[in-house]
Amino acid sequence: DARVTQTPRHKVTEMGQEVTMRCQPILGHNTVFWYRQTMMQGLELLAYFRNRAPLDDSGMPKDRFSAEMPDATLATLKIQPSEPRDSAVYFCASASSYPEQYFGPGTRLTVT
Amino acid sequence: SQKIEQNSEALNIQEGKTATLTCNYTNYSPAYLQWYRQDPGRGPVFLLLIRENEKEKRKERLKVTFDTTLKQSLFHITASQPADSATYLCALDERGDYKLSFGAGTTVTVRA
Numbered sequence: 001d002a003r004v005t006q007t008p009r010h011k012v013t014e015m016g017q018e019v020t021m022r023c024q025p026i027l028g029h030n031t032v033f034w035y036r037q038t039m040m041q042g043l044e045l046l047a048y049f050r051n052r053a054p055l056d057d058s059g060m061p062k063d064r065f066s067a068e069m070p071d072a073t074l075a076t077l078k079i080q081p082s083e084p085r086d087s088a089v090y091f092c093a094s095a096s097s098y099p100e101q102y103f104g105p106g107t108r109l110t111v112t
Numbered sequence: 113s114q115k116i117e118q119n120s121e122a123l124n125i126q127e128g129k130t131a132t133l134t135c136n137y138t139n140y141s142p143a144y145l146q147w148y149r150q151d152p153g154r155g156p157v158f159l160l161l162i163r164e165n166e167k168e169k170r171k172e173r174l175k176v177t178f179d180t181t182l183k184q185s186l187f188h189i190t191a192s193q194p195a196d197s198a199t200y201l202c203a204l205d206e207r208g209d210y211k212l213s214f215g216a217g218t219t220v221t222v223r224a
Contacts, residue, residue: 004155031210043156043201043214056211091155098208099146103155 002026004104006092012110018080021107023092024073032075033093033101034060034067043091049075082111114139116215118202123220125192133187133218135202141180142204147187150199150217159200160187192222 005024013019025032033048047057052069060067064086066078079086089108093101115138125131135145143164148156162169162178162185169176175188189196199219203212 033210042216045212048210093155095210098210099144099161099205100158101210101212103157105153106155 002102004092004094004102006090006104006107008107009105010108010110012112013082014112015083016081017111018078019082019086019109019111021077021090021092021109023075023077023094023104025075025092025094026096026102027073029094029096029102030072031095032069033091033095034075034077035091035093035103036088037091037106038088046077046090079109082109084111087111114204114206114213116202116204116213118200118215119218123218125220125222127192127194127222127224129192131189131192131196131220131222133189133200133202133220135185135187135215137183137204140206141183142206143208144205145176145178145185146203146205146212147174147176147185148201148203148214150201156201189220192220194222194224197221 007022031050034046037043046060047067048055049069069075087110089106091103091106093103095101117136146161147159150156160176162176173190177186199217201217202215205212
């Protein structure tokens with residue numbers, strides 16, 4: 001049963017620290033997404049890639065967030081430096097054809 | 113920017129009844145409107161897509177309507193079951209390029 005995997009599942013860190021979240025998309029899926037979900041803002045698209053190339057990162061705070069796909073089996077989302085307002089659940093999703101996106105279980109980030 | 117509103121309150125219904133959820137938007141009519149289900153602690157799961165030129169779409173006990181004049185989509189769960197209890201999210205895609213804008217979601221609880 002193919003699924004998107006994310007690590008870590010939970011992360012607690014102090015303000016100012018670097019945070020790296022990882023995602024393994026479903027094998028063969030060429031489109032990968034990063035989302036953030038909070039109670040206040042809901043689910044927001046941060047960035048997405050197709051064939052490892054960034055297509056859109058307009059939802060991502062550029063000064064502290066960065067997203068990459070070093071290879072087809074790994075996507076990373078990095079926050080440096082982290083701030084308390086970054087506390088949220090971060091989801092990765094992947095897709096092979098429109099419209100269905102397959103979401104991972106999420107990384108719950110708490111920045112103190 | 114697009115504002116998306118879903119039922120402001122949670123929906124509690126008796127098993128066997130039909131649950132009706134609303135999704136209203138304020139500005140442009142999207143090319144596609146999607147519905148997702150999200151269970152606590154999990155990522156959203158794609159349910160249905162409806163195109164702007166379609167009035168209605170069905171999948172098993174689910175029915176979605178799309179009225180571009182009213183700027184509204186209705187999502188129906190017929191013959192509801194306790195297993196249908198979850199949060200349901202609507203998402204708008206303006207151009208069919210995966211760039212989704214999500215509503216806040218409506219939490220449905222089905223009582224046995």
